[in-house]
Amino acid sequence: MPPKIISCIWCSKIAKKNSFQTKSWRNICTKGYQWIHQLIEERGSDLETEMLICGKCLAMLYKARKRRGTANGGASLSKRRKKIPKVTKQNDTLDNLINIEGFFGDGNDEEYCIWCLKYSTETVPLSAAERMSLLCDYKIYCSSNVRRCVNRCLEIPVQRTNEPTRLTAKQTISIINDLIDEVNRVKLMPIFLENDSVGSEEDFIAWTGWNLNQLMEMTSLIAPHMYKSKHRSPFAAVCMYWIKLKTNLSFRQIGTIFKIQTTEESIRKRVEDTFHMVSTHLYNALVPLHLGFHHISRTDALEHHTAYTKTFFGNNLSIIWDGTYIYTNKSKDHKLQQETYSGQKSRHLIKFMSIILPDGYVLDLIGPFKGKDNDAKISKAILDMNDNLSIICEPGDTQIVDRGFRDVAGVFEDLGFAVKMPGFLKQGEKQLTAEQANDTRVTTKTRWVVESFHSQFKKWRFFSERISQDYIAYIDILVRTVAASLNKWG
Numbered sequence: 001m002p003p004k005i006i007s008c009i010w011c012s013k014i015a016k017k018n019s020f021q022t023k024s025w026r027n028i029c030t031k032g033y034q035w036i037h038q039l040i041e042e043r044g045s046d047l048e049t050e051m052l053i054c055g056k057c058l059a060m061l062y063k064a065r066k067r068r069g070t071a072n073g074g075a076s077l078s079k080r081r082k083k084i085p086k087v088t089k090q091n092d093t094l095d096n097l098i099n100i101e102g103f104f105g106d107g108n109d110e111e112y113c114i115w116c117l118k119y120s121t122e123t124v125p126l127s128a129a130e131r132m133s134l135l136c137d138y139k140i141y142c143s144s145n146v147r148r149c150v151n152r153c154l155e156i157p158v159q160r161t162n163e164p165t166r167l168t169a170k171q172t173i174s175i176i177n178d179l180i181d182e183v184n185r186v187k188l189m190p191i192f193l194e195n196d197s198v199g200s201e202e203d204f205i206a207w208t209g210w211n212l213n214q215l216m217e218m219t220s221l222i223a224p225h226m227y228k229s230k231h232r233s234p235f236a237a238v239c240m241y242w243i244k245l246k247t248n249l250s251f252r253q254i255g256t257i258f259k260i261q262t263t264e265e266s267i268r269k270r271v272e273d274t275f276h277m278v279s280t281h282l283y284n285a286l287v288p289l290h291l292g293f294h295h296i297s298r299t300d301a302l303e304h305h306t307a308y309t310k311t312f313f314g315n316n317l318s319i320i321w322d323g324t325y326i327y328t329n330k331s332k333d334h335k336l337q338q339e340t341y342s343g344q345k346s347r348h349l350i351k352f353m354s355i356i357l358p359d360g361y362v363l364d365l366i367g368p369f370k371g372k373d374n375d376a377k378i379s380k381a382i383l384d385m386n387d388n389l390s391i392i393c394e395p396g397d398t399q400i401v402d403r404g405f406r407d408v409a410g411v412f413e414d415l416g417f418a419v420k421m422p423g424f425l426k427q428g429e430k431q432l433t434a435e436q437a438n439d440t441r442v443t444t445k446t447r448w449v450v451e452s453f454h455s456q457f458k459k460w461r462f463f464s465e466r467i468s469q470d471y472i473a474y475i476d477i478l479v480r481t482v483a484a485s486l487n488k489w490g
Contacts, residue, residue, distance in 0.1 A: 009040060009048065010057040024055035036061060042099070067108045068097075097166035103139045104160035107171055110145035116153045123147035132182040141165045141175070191257055192239045208242035209460060214489045215239060222281035231260050231270055240271055241278035245460040245482065251275065283477045286484040292364050293388035301392050304357035309398075312442050313420070318398040319363065320356045321405065322450040323375040324457070325349040326368075326475065327466040336469070342371040350472065352479055353378050360449040364388075365483045368475055376407035383411055393417070400447045420446075456490065457482060 007014045009028070028036050028051050037047055039061065105114075112119045114126070114134065126134075126146050134140045138157050167175070192204065201211050208215060215238055223234040232240070240254055249257075255267035262270060289295055301317055309318045328348045331337050340348040352367030353375070369378045379401075383389065395416030401409070402422060409419045420443045423436035432440065458464040460482060467475065 006052055008054040008057055009045070009051045010053050010061070013054050013057075025052050026055070026058055027051070028053050028058075035065065064106065067106065097168060098172055100141070100165040100167065103135075103141050103165040105141035105165055107141065107143040107167070109142050110147060112147075113149045113153060114140070114142050114146045115148055115157045117158050118149070118153075121153075122150045124150055128178060128181065129185070132178060135175075141167070143171075144174070144178075192236065207246060208239055209246045210242060210485075210489065215242070217489075218282065218485075221285040222278065225281050225284075226277065231262060232258065232274060237274045237278050238282075240274050241282070244275055245462040245478065248461040248465055279474070279477055279481065282485075283481045286488060287480050290484040290487040291362060291480055293391045296363070296392065298392040298394070301357060301363070304359045304361045306358045306446075309358040309446055312446065313398045313418075316397045316418075317393060318358050318400060318446070319393070320358065320400045320447050320450045321375075321379060322354050322356075322402060322447070322454070323351050323378060323404070324354055324454045325351045325371070326463050326479075328371075328472065329466050329468055331469050333469075338372070340371040344374075345371075347371075350475065351378060352476075353382060354450055354453060356450045356453055358446060358449065360453055362453060362483045362487050365480055367479065368472065374407075375402070375404040379405060379408045380411055383408075383415070389415075400443060402447065453486075456486065 006025075026033075029049070036053070040047060040051075113121055113123055124147060126142070126148055128144075130148075131142055131144070131146060134142055134157065140157060140160065192207070204210065204212050204215065210218075216235065219235045219238050222238070226234050226237065236258055240258060243249065243254055243257070244251070250268070251271040252268045255271045258271075260267050260270055298317065302315070305315075305318065325342070325345070326349060328340055328350060330348050331340065337348065340350060342349050349371040350368040351371060351373060352365055352369070354365055355363045357363055366382055369381070373381075396418065398418045398420055399412050400420045401412075403424065405419075405421060406424070409421060412419045420439070422440040422443050423432045425432065431437075463479070463482075471478070
C-alpha cells in the first residue's frame with residue numbers, strides 16, 4: 001500500500017518522509033487553533049478532519065496575529081476572545097478587515113526595508129509618490145511610515161506571496177486620500193522632473209537629445225546665474241531649451257508639456273524668455289571651454305588624431321573643413337532674400353563652416369555666412385579676417401577638404417599647408433590615375449567624420465527644418481552651443 005501523502009493545510013507543501021513527526025509540523029485540529037480555522041475558511045478552503053501545518057507557515061501566522069493585535073489596541077486575539085461572547089465571535093477583528101485581492105502588505109513595515117525586506121539596515125522614509133508607485137506598479141500596499149534602504153538596494157521589490165492585504169476602515173480611507181492627492185499632483189506635474197521616477201533614460205534622450213545625468217550637469221552649470229521662478233525650476237528650463245531644439249515644437253506647445261500655470265497670453269512668452277535665457281547661460285558656460293581655436297592647444301589637438309591620419313599624413317596636425325547649411329523662411333526684406341538665396345539648392349539658407357579634427361572633435365564652427373557664398377569663398381573669408389588658424393597650426397600641417405574648395409587650395413598652400421582633396425578628371429581624361437585614385441580614397445577615408453558630425457548635429461530638428469528670420473540674429477549662439485555640448489558630452 002503506497003504511503004499517505006501529508007501536506008501543509010496553508011501552503012500545500014508536501015512533507016518529506018518522517019518529517020511531520022518532528023517539531024516543524026503541528027496538528028491544528030484542536031480548539032487551541034480555532035483562530036487558524038477561521039483564517040482557512042476566509043481563504044475559501046474547507047476544514048479537514050486531520051489538518052497539519054508546517055512550522056514556517058505557523059510562525060508566519062503567529063507573527064501576523066501578533067502584529068494585528070498590537071495595531072488594534074495592543075491586546076492579542078486570544079485575550080480579546082475571553083471578553084467576547086460566543087454568539088458574536090464572527091465579529092472578530094480579522095473579520096472586520098477589508099481584504100484586497102491581488103495586493104500584498106499589511107502596513108506594519110516601518111522596521112524593515114519595503115524593497116528587500118531586510119531588518120537592521122540604514123533606511124529613509126518614502127515619499128507619497130514612491131508609495132503610490134509601489135501600489136500601482138508592484139501591487140504592494142505600504143503605510144505612511146514605510147522605509148527603504150539608503151543605498152537603493154534593489155531595482156524591483158522582492159515578490160510577496162504570503163502577505164495578503166487586509167485594511168482597517170481607517171487605513172482604507174487613508175489610501176483613498178493618498179490616491180486622490182496623487183492624481184491631483186500628477187495633473188499639475190511636468191513630464192520631466194529632476195528626481196523623476198517615471199520617465200526613462202530613453203524618454204529624456206528622445207525629447208532632449210541628452211540623458212538625465214547630462215541634463216543635471218548642464219543645470220548645475222547655469223543654475224547659479226538664473227533667477228528663481230515659481231513657474232519653472234532650473235532643470236525644467238534646461239529641458240525646455242533642449243526640447244525646443246530637438247523637436248522644434250512651438251513655445252506654446254512646450255508650455256503645455258510643462259504645465260505652466262499662468263494666463264493663456266503669458267505661456268508662450270514665459271517659455272520663449274526661458275529659452276533665450278538658457279541659451280545665453282549655456283553659451284557662456286560651454287563655448288569658451290569646449291569650442292574655438294583658443295580652447296585647445298596644439299598638443300591636445302594632436303591627441304585627437306586617428307591611426308589612419310597618422311599613417312597617411314604623419315605626425316603633423318590634420319584638420320578637416322566642410323560647410324553645412326540651415327534652411328530659412330523666405331524673408332519680406334528684398335536684400336535679405338538675395339543674400340540668403342542659394343542657386344545650388346534653389347532655397348533660402350544660411351551657411352556655417354565646420355572645422356573638425358580627425359576623430360570627430362569639433363575644433364570650431366564659424367558663421368553664419370550668406371547662402372549665395374560657396375565653401376571656397378567662405379574659407380577665403382575666414383583666412384582673410386581670422387588669424388586664429390596660426391594658433392595651433394604650423395607649416396606642413398594638412399588641410400583636408402572636398403572639391404568645393406578647389407578655388408582656395410592655393411591660399412592654403414601659400415600659407416605653407418598641405419592640401420588633400422579628391423582628384424579631378426582633366427578634359428579628355430576618362431579615369432584617374434592609380435596614384436590619384438589612391439589619394440582620393442585616402443582623403444575620403446579621413447574626411448567622413450565631418451559628414452558624421454553634420455548628421456549628428458541635425459538630429460536636433462530645429463536645425464534640419466526651416467527656421468524663422470527671428471532666429472538669424474543669434475543662430476550662431478545656438479549652433480555653437482550644440483557643437484560645444486557635443487564636444488563635452490557627445
